[in-house]
Amino acid sequence: MSVRARPTSPHLQIYRWTITMAMSIVHRATGIANYAGMALFAIWLVAAAMGQEALTAVNFIYGSWFGQLVLFGFTWSLVHHMLGGLRHWVWDFAVMMEPGQREAMAWATLAGSVILTLLIWTVFVWAA
């Protein structure tokens, strides 16, 4: 008598991965990241209001390699969530929903977010 393994709940792994599904998940993930990231902006403002010492400390942390890495990720997260939101805005007018169109828009969100983020960092950080 061999004991059979109990079946697990059919979850994400049973579905064929589509770009629209991936962008939907990433939209939620970036939303949560932006939710947390807004605290970083608030901390910077509060430090600036408190005085030069606090601001110097925050500038040091945000300017470190790890801080820069987080801010780069935050930039991409914000840009991706903005483009994803605009995509939803387009869908609200019941257009661009046909097969092919929605996939094209989803790929455009991904490509656009990467290009915009690299553009922002190239122009304002690396080349500045």
Add this chain to the structure above:
Amino acid sequence: MRETPITKTVIADPRSHYGNGPASTRHFITQRVTGLINVVFLGLLLFLVVRLAGQDRTDLVAVIGNVFVGLPLMVLIAIVAVHMRNGMRDTLEDYFAGRMYRLVMGLNTFFCLVVALAGIGAVAKIVFWG
């Protein structure tokens, strides 16, 4: 985690419904409108961070202390906080119900309030008291 299980009688009852219709429509509209306004916020955020990242306090106060930068920034931070709370609500509704939902929703409101009040308070201090 559902407090009241959905039974056949509940489903058979035409008066039963899943939630508050008007509130859900308001939630939808609020999220779209605040989201669109957040595009403006992102522009201002980009300008501020590019202009002020790593700068000294005097430089920062000169830019954010300007009423035409500081006041819009305060309003936009408030709108961002509304969008944050609304959006997190969508996520929480998917995974929690009943008492647990009310608890995490309370934490959500608390976090958004703290971020908004800290951000707006800091900008107000810079604008009005330098």
